[in-house]
Amino acid sequence: MPGARAKQIAALFAAVAAVQLLTAMTGKAFYLTQLTMTAYYTLVIMGLCMLMGYAGQLSLGHAGFFAIGGYTSAFLTTVDLTAGKSGPVISLLAKLSVLTSRPDLYGGQVLTVQPWAAFVVALAITVVIAFAIGVPVLKLKGHYLAMATLGFGTIISSILLGTQRFGAADGISGVPAFTLLPGVVVTGGSSHRVMNYYIAWGLVTGGMLLLMNLIHSRVGRALRSIHGAEDAAGAMGVDTARYKLNTFVLSAVFAAVGGAFLTHYNGGIGPSEASIMKSVRYVAIVAVGGMANLWGVLLMSAALNFLSLRGYFGTFDDAVFGGILILIMLFSPEGILGADLRGMVKRALGKNA
Amino acid sequence: MPLLEVNNLNKRFGGLQAVKDVSFRVEPGMIKAVIGPNGAGKTTLFNLVSGFLMPDSGAVTFDGRQLHGQGPHRVAAAGVSRTFQHIRLFAHMSALENVMVGRHVLSSSGFLAGMLNLPRTRREERDIREQALATMEFLGIGGLADAEATSLSYGQQRAVELARALAAEPRMLLLDEPAAGLNMRETADLAKLIGRIRDRGITVLIVEHDMSLVMNISDEVVVLSYGEKIADDRPLAIQRNPDVIRVYLGGEDA
Numbered sequence: 001m002p003g004a005r006a007k008q009i010a011a012l013f014a015a016v017a018a019v020q021l022l023t024a025m026t027g028k029a030f031y032l033t034q035l036t037m038t039a040y041y042t043l044v045i046m047g048l049c050m051l052m053g054y055a056g057q058l059s060l061g062h063a064g065f066f067a068i069g070g071y072t073s074a075f076l077t078t079v080d081l082t083a084g085k086s087g088p089v090i091s092l093l094a095k096l097s098v099l100t101s102r103p104d105l106y107g108g109q110v111l112t113v114q115p116w117a118a119f120v121v122a123l124a125i126t127v128v129i130a131f132a133i134g135v136p137v138l139k140l141k142g143h144y145l146a147m148a149t150l151g152f153g154t155i156i157s158s159i160l161l162g163t164q165r166f167g168a169a170d171g172i173s174g175v176p177a178f179t180l181l182p183g184v185v186v187t188g189g190s191s192h193r194v195m196n197y198y199i200a201w202g203l204v205t206g207g208m209l210l211l212m213n214l215i216h217s218r219v220g221r222a223l224r225s226i227h228g229a230e231d232a233a234g235a236m237g238v239d240t241a242r243y244k245l246n247t248f249v250l251s252a253v254f255a256a257v258g259g260a261f262l263t264h265y266n267g268g269i270g271p272s273e274a275s276i277m278k279s280v281r282y283v284a285i286v287a288v289g290g291m292a293n294l295w296g297v298l299l300m301s302a303a304l305n306f307l308s309l310r311g312y313f314g315t316f317d318d319a320v321f322g323g324i325l326i327l328i329m330l331f332s333p334e335g336i337l338g339a340d341l342r343g344m345v346k347r348a349l350g351k352n353a
Numbered sequence: 354m355p356l357l358e359v360n361n362l363n364k365r366f367g368g369l370q371a372v373k374d375v376s377f378r379v380e381p382g383m384i385k386a387v388i389g390p391n392g393a394g395k396t397t398l399f400n401l402v403s404g405f406l407m408p409d410s411g412a413v414t415f416d417g418r419q420l421h422g423q424g425p426h427r428v429a430a431a432g433v434s435r436t437f438q439h440i441r442l443f444a445h446m447s448a449l450e451n452v453m454v455g456r457h458v459l460s461s462s463g464f465l466a467g468m469l470n471l472p473r474t475r476r477e478e479r480d481i482r483e484q485a486l487a488t489m490e491f492l493g494i495g496g497l498a499d500a501e502a503t504s505l506s507y508g509q510q511r512a513v514e515l516a517r518a519l520a521a522e523p524r525m526l527l528l529d530e531p532a533a534g535l536n537m538r539e540t541a542d543l544a545k546l547i548g549r550i551r552d553r554g555i556t557v558l559i560v561e562h563d564m565s566l567v568m569n570i571s572d573e574v575v576v577l578s579y580g581e582k583i584a585d586d587r588p589l590a591i592q593r594n595p596d597v598i599r600v601y602l603g604g605e606d607a
Binding site: 218219232236 | 403405424425426428429430434435437441442443444445446450451453454455457458460462463464466467468469470474477478481517518521
């Protein structure tokens with residue numbers, strides 16, 4: 001029902017606003033920083049939820065797509081093109097106002113790619129790479145697919161770590177603010193905190209609306225049918241290979257948007273964003289949220305990412321997500337929200353209950 | 354011109370020649386059956402026609418178009434719909450949603466249209482729902498629309514699967530052992546139903562074990578034995594065919 005969907009989206013927005021008001025009233029506005037970062041990680045996880053929960057395909061490489069988005073934006077908006085200014089390509093780009101001249105950290109002037117242009121390029125690169133990886137890899141099933149996507153994540157991670165131009169182990173810093181519209185700027189710093197909280201969660205809300213629409217459409221039904229019985233879906237005319245591929249690319253784009261925005265927000269990005277443990281974390285959150293349950297996944301992502309970013313898990317941060325994954329797979333493959341809690345208690349108490 | 358034409362089809366699995374040089378034709382508007390003892394190659398033949406298997410050699414032509422080597426979704430788009438011997442309904446979806454997937458080939462909204470939920474997309478979605486429901490009502494299972502498909506009884510699940518195949522408005526319906534697991538009464542109902550489906554102008558190719566069903570409803574019957582076609586005739590002639598009798602009842606040495 002479209003009416004129910006609109007209500008859910010409105011409820012999400014109300015919750016977002018309520019949290020902001022709560023932090024303002026309790027004097028904890030500094031929480032908004034982690035909540036903003038949480039929103040960008042949630043974008044990755046929402047896309048992955050479509051891929052895992054609805055199309056039934058596992059990816060252990062989505063941190064790679066997050067990093068591709070983030071690093072492309074970071075690289076293009078920080079690399080100084082002044083030296084090539086007289087060349088035909090760069091002067092043409094400058095004329096098309098793809099480039100922008102701005103002061104750098106040391107008071108000099110640098111000529112770099114304008115953030116909007118960098119963002120568009122980041123998404124384009126992500127789409128191309130996702131197609132190139134997806135075509136061969138999505139022919140695989142089960143743990144073969146998991147291993148192949150793990151391989152992809154490892155490659156991206158090693159390339160970023162081993163390339164000096166991408167800052168190697170330090171990553172890229174000094175990434176400028178991203179002016180979406182006049183007055184609407186993605187940037188860190190406490191004066192822009194509330195605005196950025198709303199930009200980030202506005203993206204999540206918009207993304208939720210798009211994905212909820214998709215799930216309830218002909219395409220969403222086809223995806224669920226692939227998950228339900230792939231051969232029968234094919235017999236009903238669903239081009240299963242293409243639908244899996246498109247969902248893979250769509251989820252990669254969600255990851256890249258999250259990566260690019262978080263990079264502008266943080267003013268930089270490091271190679272840890274591409275690490276395998278990040279991919280495992282995303283998978284764990286989709287699993288704990290109930291796989292084919294966008295709202296459950298959203299809720300779990302908001303809670304766990306926030307706790308993690310606030311440092312509640314301490315040095316066990318990665319271990320917590322590994323542990324969550326093990327526990328969910330063992331006891332509640334339907335996720336926490338879909339769990340048959342009474343049944344679990346009964347089983348745990350044994351025959352006497 | 355025949356609607357479906359199968360020419361010299363061959364399929365080998367390792368050392369087993371599952372289908373050997375099989376040819377037959379299905380004229381439009383006809384009910385044609387493929388029978389044979391277990392292991393005769395019926396299901397393999399069925400999967401070759403529906404695009405689930407690639408033949409080693411030979412051709413499958415539907416309405417003048419080549420079907421072999423096309424993949425199931427293209428076969429479906431060409432107007433050939435199938436059911437499965439072992440019911441393959443979509444889990445975690447209602448019976449109606451299952452049948453709605455049947456209309457996939459008749460609709461077109463893609464990823465972008467789905468995400469943006471444009472007015473055209475909403476209209477198409479409403480149309481899909483209404484037509485799917487109408488198909489379920491034609492089969493007398495309109496009341497099951499909201500039930501979770503895989504929670505239904507065996508006979509009901511068979512009916513939902515048939516509705517899903519019919520929702521695609523195919524020109525040809527492939528039925529893989531539709532009477533498997535049905536009692537005599539249900540089988541008789543099924544026979545009437547297949548007749549009604551043919552009366553809608555849909556050509557039917559049926560692979561079946563149940564002799565009474567096949568002999569009752571078929572216009573023509575193909576008999577397979579060890580992957581080879583040994584007869585292709587009207588049901589009455591098939592019943593008198595000495596080769597067929599030998600295969601089914603055992604020959605002189607039996």
